[in-house]
Amino acid sequence: MAEIVIKGVAKNFGSFTALHSVDLTIADQEFMVLLGASGCGKTTLLRIIAGLETPSQGEVWIGGRRVDHLPPRARGISMVFQNYAVFPHLTVFENIAFGLRMAKLPSPDVDRRVRRTAGLMHIEQLLKRYSGELSGEQRQRVAVARALAMEPDVILMDEPLSNLDALLRLEMRAELKGVLAESKTTTIYVTHDQVEAMSLADRISVMNGGYIVQADRPTEVYRNPAARFVGSFIGNPPMNFLPAKPDGAGRWHVAGQSFAGPRTGGAEFAIRPEDLHPAQTGLQAEVRVVEPLGPHILITAQVAGQPFRALLESDHTITPGEVITLAPVPDRIRWFDPETQKAIA
Amino acid sequence: MNDTSPPAPPQLEARRAGRFLFQAGIALLVLWVLVPIWFLFVNALSAPSEVTGFPKRMWPGFDLASIQFFLQFQGVTQALWNSVKVAVLTMILSIAMGAPAGYALSRFEFPGKEFFRVLVIMTRAFPLPLLALPLAVMFIRTGLDDTVLGLALVHAMLALPFAVLITFSLFSGIPVELEEAAWTLGCTRLQAFVKVVLPLALPGIAASAVFAFVISWNEVFAAAVLTIENRTLTAFLLQSLNVSPLPLKFAGGAALVMPALIFIFAVRKYLFAMWGIANR
Amino acid sequence: MPRALPYLLLLPASLFLLVFFFYPFGLVVVESLTRGGEWTTDNFTRMTGHWKFAPAFWNTIWLTAIVVPVQLIMALTMASVVQKLKTGRSGLLYIFAIPLGISDLAAGLIWLAIFEQSGFLNSILHSFGVIDRPTLYLGYQNMWVIFLAVCLAEIWRATAIMMVIIVAGMGLIPKEYSEAAEVFGASRWQRFTRVTLPLLRPSLQTALILRILMAFEVFAVVMALGGTSLPVLMGETFQWQFQLQDRGVAAAYAMVILGLSVAFSLVVLRLLHVPKGARI
Numbered sequence: 080m081a082e083i084v085i086k087g088v089a090k091n092f093g094s095f096t097a098l099h100s101v102d103l104t105i106a107d108q109e110f111m112v113l114l115g116a117s118g119c120g121k122t123t124l125l126r127i128i129a130g131l132e133t134p135s136q137g138e139v140w141i142g143g144r145r146v147d148h149l150p151p152r153a154r155g156i157s158m159v160f161q162n163y164a165v166f167p168h169l170t171v172f173e174n175i176a177f178g179l180r181m182a183k184l185p186s187p188d189v190d191r192r193v194r195r196t197a198g199l200m201h202i203e204q205l206l207k208r209y210s211g212e213l214s215g216e217q218r219q220r221v222a223v224a225r226a227l228a229m230e231p232d233v234i235l236m237d238e239p240l241s242n243l244d245a246l247l248r249l250e251m252r253a254e255l256k257g258v259l260a261e262s263k264t265t266t267i268y269v270t271h272d273q274v275e276a277m278s279l280a281d282r283i284s285v286m287n288g289g290y291i292v293q294a295d296r297p298t299e300v301y302r303n304p305a306a307r308f309v310g311s312f313i314g315n316p317p318m319n320f321l322p323a324k325p326d327g328a329g330r331w332h333v334a335g336q337s338f339a340g341p342r343t344g345g346a347e348f349a350i351r352p353e354d355l356h357p358a359q360t361g362l363q364a365e366v367r368v369v370e371p372l373g374p375h376i377l378i379t380a381q382v383a384g385q386p387f388r389a390l391l392e393s394d395h396t397i398t399p400g401e402v403i404t405l406a407p408v409p410d411r412i413r414w415f416d417p418e419t420q421k422a423i424a
Numbered sequence: 425m426n427d428t429s430p431p432a433p434p435q436l437e438a439r440r441a442g443r444f445l446f447q448a449g450i451a452l453l454v455l456w457v458l459v460p461i462w463f464l465f466v467n468a469l470s471a472p473s474e475v476t477g478f479p480k481r482m483w484p485g486f487d488l489a490s491i492q493f494f495l496q497f498q499g500v501t502q503a504l505w506n507s508v509k510v511a512v513l514t515m516i517l518s519i520a521m522g523a524p525a526g527y528a529l530s531r532f533e534f535p536g537k538e539f540f541r542v543l544v545i546m547t548r549a550f551p552l553p554l555l556a557l558p559l560a561v562m563f564i565r566t567g568l569d570d571t572v573l574g575l576a577l578v579h580a581m582l583a584l585p586f587a588v589l590i591t592f593s594l595f596s597g598i599p600v601e602l603e604e605a606a607w608t609l610g611c612t613r614l615q616a617f618v619k620v621v622l623p624l625a626l627p628g629i630a631a632s633a634v635f636a637f638v639i640s641w642n643e644v645f646a647a648a649v650l651t652i653e654n655r656t657l658t659a660f661l662l663q664s665l666n667v668s669p670l671p672l673k674f675a676g677g678a679a680l681v682m683p684a685l686i687f688i689f690a691v692r693k694y695l696f697a698m699w700g701i702a703n704r
Numbered sequence: 705m706p707r708a709l710p711y712l713l714l715l716p717a718s719l720f721l722l723v724f725f726f727y728p729f730g731l732v733v734v735e736s737l738t739r740g741g742e743w744t745t746d747n748f749t750r751m752t753g754h755w756k757f758a759p760a761f762w763n764t765i766w767l768t769a770i771v772v773p774v775q776l777i778m779a780l781t782m783a784s785v786v787q788k789l790k791t792g793r794s795g796l797l798y799i800f801a802i803p804l805g806i807s808d809l810a811a812g813l814i815w816l817a818i819f820e821q822s823g824f825l826n827s828i829l830h831s832f833g834v835i836d837r838p839t840l841y842l843g844y845q846n847m848w849v850i851f852l853a854v855c856l857a858e859i860w861r862a863t864a865i866m867m868v869i870i871v872a873g874m875g876l877i878p879k880e881y882s883e884a885a886e887v888f889g890a891s892r893w894q895r896f897t898r899v900t901l902p903l904l905r906p907s908l909q910t911a912l913i914l915r916i917l918m919a920f921e922v923f924a925v926v927m928a929l930g931g932t933s934l935p936v937l938m939g940e941t942f943q944w945q946f947q948l949q950d951r952g953v954a955a956a957y958a959m960v961i962l963g964l965s966v967a968f969s970l971v972v973l974r975l976l977h978v979p980k981g982a983r984i
Contacts, residue, residue, distance in 0.1 A: 150607065179613070427953075453785070461802070463814065480823075524717070525716075532710035540714055549777065551917060554958045557732060557945055557951065557954055562731070640744065642805075658924070665928060674813060684810075687805055688804060
């Protein structure tokens with residue numbers, strides 16, 4: 080049982096604030112992904128949980144125990160590093176056995192556990208090799224096996240797939256998901272890759288500028304961004320935003336069209352590119368660039384002077400310079416408060 | 425193309441000439457370095473009569489009489505032994521103090537770090553052998569005068585900046601993640617250092633230790649100022665320059681050069697890596 | 705993580721620097737400015753009043769002025785040659801680096817083997833029939849020959865250290881810069897002067913400072929080749945300290961060497977200054 084509770088954790092590096100009082104609870108056996116651009120504080124948060132960084136304020140609890148004053152070795156965690164950190168002077172076997180030996184396990188047990196985790200990661204045949212003789216993918220497997228062999232309550236992963244090439248990353252992603260689900264550990268996984276985050280996570284914490292902007296299930300984060308930032312960060316291409324003028328009685332003027340929207344305050348209109356289709360009435364879009372992507376075509380256009388993208392079925396023939404009419408799917412329209420940048424329900 | 429068998433194009437000829445010049449230049453530089461050493465060994469490996477004779481042959485007589493004469497000369501074996509003792513002590517002192525400092529510089533951010541680093545680099549802008557002058561007085565007061573330890577302390581001062589900077593670069597070359605991984609796998613800071621960092625840094629540390637040894641082995645000025653009875657080989661040779669016969673000088677020179685040659689060969693892999701970082 | 709750890713690690717080295725670097729240098733300053741416990745500039749007037757001061761000073765300066773530029777050019781040549789080589793690179797580097805491990809005293813003895821009366825220079829000239837009786841080169845009548853021999857020995861001995869620093873520095877410059885310059889039409893020489901040299905400035909700084917300092921400390925080479933007939937600053941320091949037992953004047957000499965070293969280090973730093981944003 081290892082629930083992780085983070086209470087008001089903040090971190091300053093000199094005058095720079097990497098984390099502003101973060102609160103987050105991660106359930107036992109949950110797969111939590113910390114997602115954000117570089118410098119958003121996700122790695123700092125992970126390192127604070129690991130004990131590699133000391134928080135300036137706040138508390139970290141793992142499995143009902145306050146750990147923020149404990150060294151990494153006393154926290155019941157293990158970690159997979161971005162560059163794998165496979166010890167170059169030890170064989171694969173000794174790498175995987177390293178933590179077990181530190182825990183003074185009897186050597187038959189060490190042997191058994193090393194072989195079991197090596198089997199899990201399909202590296203039984205590499206046990207005698209050194210890290211210099213391994214490919215990046217194999218090192219990755221060793222790093223994961225080393226973490227799993229500890230049978231930890233919590234596994235922390237810092238962009239473990241970012242150094243692999245695209246195809247391998249896809250394979251490893253699926254494999255990791257299977258292995259980690261079986262191991263029944265709580266996992267915290269840091270990445271900047273939104274597809275990775277979507278595919279792996281039970282929940283995603285989207286981070287920006289040292290804050291957690293939204294922590295929710297992947298579909299929720301995608302469909303109902305809690306803030307303008309989430310919409311603009313997640314999705315490829317990201318959400319379109321257009322300014323809206325109130326029309327009274329909950330209707331809003333957006334680029335010459337009228338839409339039903341929130342009843343009060345100011346608002347910004349938002350729609351995902353794939354939630355648009357050509358129609359008789361709708362937003363007038365002046366096409367600038369047309370990019371065929373196989374199953375879809377990506378249109379980059381201007382709507383009321385604003386950049387605007389649409390992802391359409393590839394059977395439409397559209398040429399640059401053309402003016403097309405795009406209708407949004409009504410229940411996919413989202414509204415954001417231009418003041419607070421938050422979503423309006 | 426209706427020419428009959430055209431002569432080699434001029435560019436090709438120029439390139440061939442260029443390559444010849446290049447290789448000749450390399451050969452010349454190699455000879456420039458090696459021939460003088462060759463001469464020293466010719467002298468050392470010839471009988472004393474050949475050494476003082478004229479004209480000389482370019483080939484040694486392979487006679488160990490000069491070496492024998494040198495080794496039996498009064499005070500030589502003692503001086504050799506002193507040189508070894510001082511150099512070993514220098515090596516231990518400079519690494520024992522330099523390596524922890526290098527580690528601290530490579531792994532921690534703390535107030536005063538830059539100050540210390542600049543301080544260490546700055547010491548290189550001072551003619552360190554001059555330290556022997558005031559230290560001679562200090563040593564007389566503390567009873568360290570004319571002792572192996574006293575000289576080793578001064579030599580350690582010469583070697584310390586190098587030891588700090590070289591170990592700093594060595595430890596910087598070992599990813600912090602390896603150490604962090606060890607911590608997450610149950611190591612204390614000390615265990616992680618012993619089990620992960622040390623095995624990886626050991627060859628480099630050994631190389632810088634050898635470097636410290638060579639610095640001490642070769643040092644003349646401080647050794648000559650600080651020792652009277654317990655002279656090192658360099659001090660002995662310097663003091664007896666006026667009085668000693670040629671065969672003694674050359675055999676002594678060869679004795680000085682020989683270990684240095686071996687040591688530089690042993691650490692050749694590290695020479696460049698060490699100096700590359702010492703730049704900054 | 706205990707906050708005191710880095711300071712604990714730095715403590716031994718810092719204490720050592722304090723006791724064996726700062727304190728003795730303070731002592732030298734005091735010693736040079738006192739005589740019999742009273743503050744005075746007497747030591748300096750005695751030093752400059754002695755007839756050997758001016759020749760010692762100018763010999764040292766001239767040696768530096770001749771040796772260092774020659775060495776810089778040779779070291780750059782050696783480094784470029786090594787850089788261009790594909791096979792035999794490490795072997796050549798080792799040979800070029802050999803003098804790095806050789807003591808200045810040994811270097812003096814090596815060149816003594818060449819220049820002494822029954823030495824190899826005379827032997828070679830004799831075998832070619834240029835001379836029939838060996839000439840005495842290193843007598844006090846032939847000051848300029850002693851000077852030349854010292855120059856050669858110094859060039860031979862201490863080019864290696866510059867070469868190693870420069871090779872290491874060249875290794876830090878990505879090849880792409882030179883290739884880009886080639887694409888834009890720069891000749892080999894232009895690439896060297898416009899790309900490599902400016903990017904090499906940090907290494908050149910280190911190499912020059914280290915080398916100039918060593919040149920001001922020239923001592924054992926001179927002793928081995930010319931005894932006391934060619935006075936240099938460090939040699940005079942030694943004489944006053946050891947032979948004449950006048951520590952005050954020796955300290956005054958030390959101050960002169962120290963002053964020259966610091967002044968020239970600053971000049972080199974200023975001339976080869978690299979703005980912060982312009983580093984690799």
